[in-house]
Amino acid sequence: MKLDILIVGVGGQGTLLASRVLGEIAVLLGLDCKLNEIHGMSQRGGSVVTHVRMGNEVFSPTILEGNADYIIAFEKLEALRWSYYLKEKGKIIVNNQKILPMPVILGKQDYPKNVVGNMKKTHIVLDVNAISIAKEINNPRAVNIILLGVFCALENIDIELGLKAILKYVKPQFHESNIIAFKKGYDIGGQYL
Amino acid sequence: MKRLMIANEAIARGAYEAGVKVVSSYPGTPSTEITEFISKYDGIHAEWAPNEKVALEVSIGASIAGARAMSCMKHVGVNVAADPLFTASYTGVNGGLVLVVADDPAMHSSQNEQDSRFYARSAHVPMLEPADSLEAKNYVKLAFDLSEQYDTPVMIRLTTRIAHSQSLVTEEPRIEIELKEYKKDVNKFVMMPAMARGRHRVVEERERQLRSDLENNKININRVEYRDKRVGVVCAGAPYQYVKEVTNASIFKLGMVYPIPVKQIFEFAKNVDELIVIEELEPFIEDHLKANGIECSGKSITGLQGELSTGVIMEKYLGQKRVMPMGDLPSRPPVMCAGCPHRSVFYALNRLKCTVTGDIGCYSLGANYPLNAVDVVLCMGASIGMAHGFDKAKSEKSKNLVAVIGDSTFVHSGITGIINAVYNNGSSTTIILDNSTTGMTGHQENPTTGKNIKGEPANKLNLELLLKACGVQHVVVVDAYDITAVQKAVKEETAKDEVSVIIARRPCALLNRQYPKPYYVAQDKCKKCKACLQIGCPAIENLENKSVRINPELCVGCGVCTQLCKFNSILQEV
Numbered sequence: 187m188k189l190d191i192l193i194v195g196v197g198g199q200g201t202l203l204a205s206r207v208l209g210e211i212a213v214l215l216g217l218d219c220k221l222n223e224i225h226g227m228s229q230r231g232g233s234v235v236t237h238v239r240m241g242n243e244v245f246s247p248t249i250l251e252g253n254a255d256y257i258i259a260f261e262k263l264e265a266l267r268w269s270y271y272l273k274e275k276g277k278i279i280v281n282n283q284k285i286l287p288m289p290v291i292l293g294k295q296d297y298p299k300n301v302v303g304n305m306k307k308t309h310i311v312l313d314v315n316a317i318s319i320a321k322e323i324n325n326p327r328a329v330n331i332i333l334l335g336v337f338c339a340l341e342n343i344d345i346e347l348g349l350k351a352i353l354k355y356v357k358p359q360f361h362e363s364n365i366i367a368f369k370k371g372y373d374i375g376g377q378y379l
Numbered sequence: 380m381k382r383l384m385i386a387n388e389a390i391a392r393g394a395y396e397a398g399v400k401v402v403s404s405y406p407g408t409p410s411t412e413i414t415e416f417i418s419k420y421d422g423i424h425a426e427w428a429p430n431e432k433v434a435l436e437v438s439i440g441a442s443i444a445g446a447r448a449m450s451c452m453k454h455v456g457v458n459v460a461a462d463p464l465f466t467a468s469y470t471g472v473n474g475g476l477v478l479v480v481a482d483d484p485a486m487h488s489s490q491n492e493q494d495s496r497f498y499a500r501s502a503h504v505p506m507l508e509p510a511d512s513l514e515a516k517n518y519v520k521l522a523f524d525l526s527e528q529y530d531t532p533v534m535i536r537l538t539t540r541i542a543h544s545q546s547l548v549t550e551e552p553r554i555e556i557e558l559k560e561y562k563k564d565v566n567k568f569v570m571m572p573a574m575a576r577g578r579h580r581v582v583e584e585r586e587r588q589l590r591s592d593l594e595n596n597k598i599n600i601n602r603v604e605y606r607d608k609r610v611g612v613v614c615a616g617a618p619y620q621y622v623k624e625v626t627n628a629s630i631f632k633l634g635m636v637y638p639i640p641v642k643q644i645f646e647f648a649k650n651v652d653e654l655i656v657i658e659e660l661e662p663f664i665e666d667h668l669k670a671n672g673i674e675c676s677g678k679s680i681t682g683l684q685g686e687l688s689t690g691v692i693m694e695k696y697l698g699q700k701r702v703m704p705m706g707d708l709p710s711r712p713p714v715m716c717a718g719c720p721h722r723s724v725f726y727a728l729n730r731l732k733c734t735v736t737g738d739i740g741c742y743s744l745g746a747n748y749p750l751n752a753v754d755v756v757l758c759m760g761a762s763i764g765m766a767h768g769f770d771k772a773k774s775e776k777s778k779n780l781v782a783v784i785g786d787s788t789f790v791h792s793g794i795t796g797i798i799n800a801v802y803n804n805g806s807s808t809t810i811i812l813d814n815s816t817t818g819m820t821g822h823q824e825n826p827t828t829g830k831n832i833k834g835e836p837a838n839k840l841n842l843e844l845l846l847k848a849c850g851v852q853h854v855v856v857v858d859a860y861d862i863t864a865v866q867k868a869v870k871e872e873t874a875k876d877e878v879s880v881i882i883a884r885r886p887c888a889l890l891n892r893q894y895p896k897p898y899y900v901a902q903d904k905c906k907k908c909k910a911c912l913q914i915g916c917p918a919i920e921n922l923e924n925k926s927v928r929i930n931p932e933l934c935v936g937c938g939v940c941t942q943l944c945k946f947n948s949i950l951q952e953v
Contacts, residue, residue: 197713209383209545219383220511221545226408226488227819230741231917232713245624247511247544247617250689252702263708270702285933286920287711292749292912293921295709326932 187217188241189341190249194268195260196285197229203355204258204330205236210351211343212240222247233264233287258333261285262301269305278309279336281316281329312336312378319370325360328367335371340379345372381547386537389512389548390479391416393519394449398556399423400474401441403434405791406820407453408488409542410481414451415823418832422553427823427832430759430791431456435463435478439532442476443568445559447523451479454495455758459792461498464532468502469578470568471530471585473559475523481537484659485686488539488819490739490758492684494660499534499637503582505589506534506637507600508616512546518634521600529585536636538659540617540686590638600634603647611651613644613664613675618657618687625689626697628655639664641671648673655680657696659687715744717918718888718935720859721812723942724783725752726914727865733873734776736769738762738793740785741818749915753783760784760792766807767800779873781881782809787817787825790840794849800878801850808872808879811842812859814887822890842882852877859885862942888935895936896952898929904948911940911949 191208195201205221212219222237237248254272259265259280269278280302289295298304302313316332331352338348349368356364384392390413394402402425404414418425428434431452441448452460457480464478480498483489499506507522509515515537522533566574592598607627614622615633622630631647633639648654656665656677665677680695681687694701715722725745728735729752737743737753738761746753755765766782774780784793789811800807817823824830829839846854853872857864865883872879897918900911907926911919918933919940929940929949941949 196711198716206383206545213381213383213547218547219545221383222540223385223543223545224487225412225543225821227713229821230713230716230744230819231711233711244546245620246689247540247546247620248688250625250693263711267705267708267711270704286917286930287709288714288748288915288917289709291917291920292915296923298708 187215189239189256190254191238191256191258191337192249192254192268192271193236193238193258194264195234196264197232197234199260200327200330201234201236201260204334205238207334207351207355208238210354211338211348214347214351215240218242218244220244220247233267235268256337258337260329260333263287263297266298266301266305269309272309276309277312277340278305279312279314279333280305281333282313283317283329312375314371314374316371320367323363323366323370325363325367328364331356331364331367332371335368336375339372339375345369348372381549383545384512384548385412385543385545386509386512386515386541387412387543388416389515390451390519390535390537391420392548392550393516394477395420395423396516396551396553397475397520397523398447398554399449399523400446400558401438401448402426402450403428403437403448404451405429405431405434405456406817406823407456407481408820409483409537409539410451410453410456410479411820411823413479414832425832427825429826431460432462435460435467438476438478439463439467442472442474443470443561444473445561446474447556448474449477449479452481453489454480454482454493455489455491456480457495457498459759464498465502466570467532468504469570469575469582471581472526472532473561475526476532477519477522477526477535478532479535479537481539481542482660483539485539490756492660494663495534495536496636496663497661503586504532504534505529505635506536507634508536508636509541509634510616510619510632511541512544512548514634515541516548525598529589531585536616538617586638590640593635593638593640594642598635601640601643602632602634604630604632605650606630608650609652611647611654612657613647613654613668614657616659618659621687621689621692622657625692633664636664639667641668641673644668645673648675655696657681657687657692712747713744714747714915714917715741716888717916717933718894718937720814720883720885720888721745722750722914722916723860723862723939724810724812724865724883725750727862727869728752728781728783731866731869732779733869734769734780736762736765736780736782738782738784738788740788742783742785742812745783747915749913759788760796763793763796763800763807763809766809767796767803767805770800770805770807771803777807780807781869781873782807784809784811785818786811786813786815786827786842787823789842790826794845797846797851797878797880798849805878806876808869808881810869810881810883813842813882813884816887816890818887818889822887846880851880853879854882855879856882856884859883860937860939862939888937897931897934897936898938898940898949898951899931900927900929901948901950902926904946906946906948908945910943910945914940914943916940
């Protein structure tokens, strides 16, 4: 298996945890893996991107534009911004959430209209209402785990292996809600297959 | 067992395995996590020093005392630590001494793009540069061995992409290393002219020996990978990975970027049709090869600025079309967080039309729209010196000028600026934004927080007493959230003919996340004047239907915006 995955969102949304879980999945699958994280200034509400690469042997820690197999997006505008990294027939798993950037907040620019619809014209887009599901299960921070569930189902990654990777990175008091979140995502992903 | 870790964690692991005893650093992206990871190991004294100069001096002292010691900093930190570095090269070491520096090509989180390799060359110390996390760990161990073998400090250079990339690392046990005996040796350790002249000769001889051992493969760190011999590429660090992935060129992979094994590269060049150097930032390797008569190209292909990547190499070297980002999307620059105590201070300064000399930290974001409050940002601590310079230039602007600096940055290198202003009869006004942490780098403790790197209680620096001792006559403490109080203090203190300091105090909003209820806009009372938008809070949104909403998922209930609403239409949820 060789997979290039871009995880994108807004600084503070918890994209780093998602990439680390994916890295752990790669380790459990016995693959080589590199992750590139963004620390520092962008974490203060800026556009953030994490590269996850797995395969037999990985060199560059970052993905070549136009070559990503997946984009896992925590926010819609960020999905659109980074969609040029996707290869033909690559998939975007997008959390249906809008976080307005400062130029939009101040009325200088408009938030793009019909982001998901427009991306669907050129890409395979899985539009997931993860924020609502996360609230339903009383863990609004579980958006990342829901999206990972969708991804694992699409890639046919064993559910127990996925859970093992997640539980390594999640505090024990949140284990239960994250197991539920992962399974919910896994079901959603399964419906797309 | 193999484990994924960022190179910064791998550096920490390598130091642990190498038996390091003392680590002293100052936080700076992209180097900060190294020392944080080290602080989690038992058997190592890890600390945050007030600045990089002190940090390196601590490590030098520990090394002379016989311990293996290390300091870690970002590229611009080495400017601060350069003074002890250059002379520590003369004294050499006792226990191994390693300085880790993290450069930031493309300036993800920095004020310049300087290339630290020049420090290794001008200080005459070897520099290693790993290309992934496992190499990072192994190079630290090698660096300590080389340091002791050649009696020299050794530098390790990372760049952001390596420092913050995870790859697989095999963990090994720690080697416990006994403290080496310290013997008084004034000819080696007292650098007065007579002794230093002798040591300068030692430095030259050491470098000659090291270069010779490198050329003769007695130091096993560089390697040649022959592939297509039409092109040979000399590279190190992250660019090695990019070249390896997207080209089939033969590679001379440098693990040590200074000294450079010119004879070996000359032999490599003979075996390939064309020689290219692919390196980020300055033409450090390229110029060195050219100066030694080796024909090559490099910067004419890759350019001097920013980062390389597989995409850049595809485009600039292989001449292939690169997929480019979409234009005209709204940008998402970093912003001060909702509830950030700096925002209200900058709002006040904007309203007072102050000229502001800024400093390094989250609060450099005060320069951005809509606060637009900062005039100049240079380097750590510079705000106070520059304000005094405005003052002494008798600039009209100096009447309404303030320096703005954070608590950690003030301790780093602002204190001497204040002493200077007081000593030289200045009249500048400084605002210390005391948010009880080192914010931008991810909340490290500092001397003003009362805790050490492990979060244990520590002696707390009292800023008010310090300022009094420096001779500052006017020290005013205000609540950073209180815009009226900040404005009043600024007006009063800038009017005075002596040096004043205003401490605007309020902890960082990300520290203790026990937030009060969020606020909302009562739409029936709101007159849509948009005054609240002028504070640039990410939680206050200008909707398409021209009304304003506070996003309850982002609002942390600081209530600063209520001070801007003349119609009392911003209310707190109950």
